[in-house]
Amino acid sequence: MFEATKVGRTVDKASFKAQQEALRTQLILVQRELLQTDIPVIILISGVEGAGKGEVVNRLNEWLDTRGMRTFAFWDETDEERQRPRYWRFWNALPPRGNLAILFGGWYQAPIEHRFNSLCNDAELDAELNRIVDFERMLISDGALIVKFWFHLSESDQKARLKELSRDDRSRWKMLPKKGKFHEHYQDYEHIAERVIRLTDRGTAPWYLIEAEDRRYRDLTVGKTLLHAIKVRLSQAPTPEPPPTSGNLEVPEVSSAQVTLLDQLDLSVSLDKSTYKSELRALQTELNELAWDAYNKQRSLVLVFEGVDAGGKGGAIRRFTNAIDARLYRAIPVAAPTDEEMAHHYLWRFWRHIPRAGYITIYDRSWYGRVLVERVEGFASDAEWRRAYSEINQFEEQLIESGTILLKFWLQVSQEEQLRRFEDREKVPYKRFKITDEDWRNREKWPEYKAAVNEMVVRTSTEYAAWTLVEGDDKPYARIKVLRTLRDALKEALAEKANKDDSYSPCAGKRLIS
C-alpha cells in the first residue's frame, strides 16, 4: 500500500513557484463558491511522525481564506473534553455548511496511537474503525465532503527527517519525549497504519496517500488534490439519497391486528392527592441525594422528555428540577433550530448540550424530533428519518459508553384529555401562549404520530436506553411514575461499581468512570 509513497517524487523550485500561484487563486475561488452551498468540507491530516503534517496545516492556512475555515489540532484533551463522551470534541469541530475545517489528527489519531502503544489489540482497533466508518458515512449522507490525507515517508527518510528535526531549535522540544520511538518501530507503525487505512478507505471517503519526502511535491499535491476534490463535489447535483426502502410493517386491516404499544397503556390510572403529595416529597428528597451522589461519582445524566402536545412534559420536568440543586442541571427546551444549528448535522445541536461528567441535561423534546415531527410533517426526507434510527442508537450508545445514565420518557394522553387541556389553555391567560395553531394541526395527524411513536419505540428502545411509556391523563400519576422511574434507575446505576462493558473501546480513550 505504501510502495507508491516511496518512489522519490520531487518538484523543483521554479515549477513550485509557478504552480503555486495558479493553485492559490483557484483555491480562493473555489472556496468562495463553496460558501454558497450546503457542503461542509472536512480535511483530515494524518501520517507518520516527521512527515511534516504541521507544515502542511500551516501551508493550507496560508493558501486558503481563513474566514471560511477553522483548524483544530487533536492531541491533548481539555478538562471539558475529557469529561464528555469521546466524540464530543469532534462534533464541536465540525464545520458549518459551506465552510472548511482542517482536523489535525482527527478521529484517527487516538486509535493509531493506542494500538501502537499496545493499549488495545487488532480486534478492538477494528471495532473503533467500524465506528469511524459509520461516523463518516453519517456526515457524508448529510452532505459533507471528507478529504483524508496520509503523509508517508520511507524508513530511511523518516530517520533522516527526525534527526534533522531534533537538531532544529524550533522543533527540538517536541521531539524529546518520543525521540527514536517512532523510527525504531517503523514496521510496527506502518503495519497499524495499513490496517487503519485499508479498513477506512471507502469509495465515498477515500484516503489520499502522499509521499512526504519532498516538501514542494507534498504541499502542491495536497493543494491540487483538495482543489480537485472540492471541484468534483461542486460539479454534482445535491446529495442523492440511498435507495429508498419501506420500513413500514404492513398489518392486516382488522382492528385486533392493529393494536399498538400506546393502545396498551391504561390511561384511566390515577393517584389521589394525598398519596401524590407524600410520594412526591419522598421522591424529591431521594432524587436530590442521588443527584449529588452522581455528581460525586462523576456520572452524568441525560433525560429525554417526549410526548404528545399538552402531554405534561413541562410539569413532570419541573417536579424533577425542583428537587435538584440548580448548579447540577440544565434544561434544554428544543424548538425550531437556529441558523447555526441548521448549518450542521441534525445531531449537532444536541451534542452541544451533552453534560460534563457528574452533571445533568434535560431535553424537553430532543433528537427524536427527527423521527416524529420531522417525519410526520415531511421536514425530513424518507431516507433521512429512516437512517436516523441507527444514527440515534449509535449516538446513545456513545453516551452510555462514556458512563452517562440515559432515560427516555414518552408522555401519552388520550385525545379527549388533550382536547380538554387545549381548551383549558385557551381560557387561562397565562397559559394561552402555550397553545398555537400548530398544536391544533398536529392533533389532526394523531394516527400518523401514533405510527411514528410506535416505530420509534420498536427501533430505539434498547436494553441500555429503554423508553418509559407514561400514562399521562392523570398528571399526579404521570409525575410520580416519572420520578419513581428516575429514582430506581439512578439507584441501580450508582450502585454498579462501574460500567459492565468496560472493555468496549479501549482503542480510543479511557472511560470516565473506573
Next chain:
Amino acid sequence: MFEATKVGRTVDKASFKAQQEALRTQLILVQRELLQTDIPVIILISGVEGAGKGEVVNRLNEWLDTRGMRTFAFWDETDEERQRPRYWRFWNALPPRGNLAILFGGWYQAPIEHRFNSLCNDAELDAELNRIVDFERMLISDGALIVKFWFHLSESDQKARLKELSRDDRSRWKMLPKKGKFHEHYQDYEHIAERVIRLTDRGTAPWYLIEAEDRRYRDLTVGKTLLHAIKVRLSQAPTPEPPPTSGNLEVPEVSSAQVTLLDQLDLSVSLDKSTYKSELRALQTELNELAWDAYNKQRSLVLVFEGVDAGGKGGAIRRFTNAIDARLYRAIPVAAPTDEEMAHHYLWRFWRHIPRAGYITIYDRSWYGRVLVERVEGFASDAEWRRAYSEINQFEEQLIESGTILLKFWLQVSQEEQLRRFEDREKVPYKRFKITDEDWRNREKWPEYKAAVNEMVVRTSTEYAAWTLVEGDDKPYARIKVLRTLRDALKEALAEKANKDDSYSPCAGKRLIS
C-alpha cells in the same frame, strides 16, 4: 425493542381468508413486474425458536410464483461449503436480478447461535455484525432489496409453543436435541437478538419485527409487508449513486512528480537461456511438491494474474500449471461475463470458482477488471469502481481468513515491447486469434491504464495480499520471478502452524485449518 411483539395482535379466520385472497393476487402481479427490473429481492427469515419460521417459508412458497423464486435453508453445512470461505454459501444463494430468494436463517443464524452457545463474546459478535452491515450495503448499492423479518414470541407463548411442538408427531423429532434449551434461556436469547437487530437495523435494510403468536396475523403481516416493500422499491427510479467523490491524487505538472510504481520497474532485466532452463526445472519440481503439501494441509491457493495486453500472463500461468498435478488446479480465463453472471453482483462470478480447501484456482484476469478495464472504458460508473476497492479488500480478507493463500501478479511490459508482440502475433497464424482490434484500442489508453494500475496497487496491495509487480519485457525473467515468488510464498505459508489471526471471527464458524 420487543415490547411491540407482545401486544396480542390477532386476525380472525374470516378476515384472514378475505385478505389473503387479495394479497396473493397482488403478490403474483408484483412478482411479474419485478421480473422486468434489475432488482434482486432477498428475504431473510429469522426469529426465536418456536415462532414458526418454517411455516412462514412454506406460506410464502404457497403464495408466490415459485418460478421466480428460490428458498435456501442455512443450518447444517455441506462438505462443499465447509471447505470454502464462510460466505461462499450465501453468494451461491443470491438471487439473480428480477428474482426473489428466501434465506431461512441467512447470515444471521450462525452469529446468533455462536453467541448463544458462548463460543464468542460481544465484541466478537459486533465484528461479525459489522461485516454483515458491509455485506448488505454492498448488495444494496448493487440494486438489491433486502427484507429482514424477525419473528418473536413472549416467554410464556414460546414455552407453550415448544410444548405443543414436542407433542406433534411431525415436529417432535426436530425438538429433541434443543428441547428446553431455548425457553430456559429466553432472556439470554432475547438479549443477543436485541444486540443483533439493533446493530444491523439500518435505514436501507430495516428489520421488521413480527409478533408470531397468532399464525394468521403473522403470515398476513409478512405477506403485506413484503408486498409493500417491493412496491415502494418498484415505484422508485433506478438506484441512485452515493455522493460522488474524487479519489484522484492530483500531482503537480512536472515529470519528476509523476513517477509511478510502474515507472520504477527496470524492464531491461533479463535472464539467459541456460539459467532460465535450470531454474525453471528446479522451481517446477519444488512447486509440484508444495502443491501436494498444500493439498494435504488443506490450504487452498488463489492466484490472480493481471497485466497489460501481451504482457505474458498466459505463458507464466502455463509454466506454473505444467508443474502441478491437473487434479489440483483450475485455470479460469476471465472474459466478458455471461448473462447469468451479469444478473448478479460483479463479484459473484469470482466467488463461484473459489477453490475447496487444498485446491488451486488461477484467475487469468480477475475481479480487478472492475477497477481496470471497467473503469477506463466507462463500463462501471465512477461510484461503482470507487467503492470496489474496499469491496475487493473485504472479499480478499475473507479468503485469507479461511486459510487461503492469495497471490496477485501484475505483468508489465514497455510500450515498445508490446508493439513488437502485437505485430508478431499478427504474423504467426496460430497466434493471430490472440490479437483483436480491442487490443489496439486499449493501447491508445496507455496513460489511463497506468493511472488505474497505480491506484489499484495503492488501494489493494495489503499486507495479507500484496501485489507482485513483474518486469515482463524478458519472458524468461518474468516467468522465473513469478514462479520464485510463488515458491517462496507457499513455503512460508505452509511452514506456519496455522493462520496467526486465529481468533478473528469465532462468532460465525470455525476456520478450516487448525
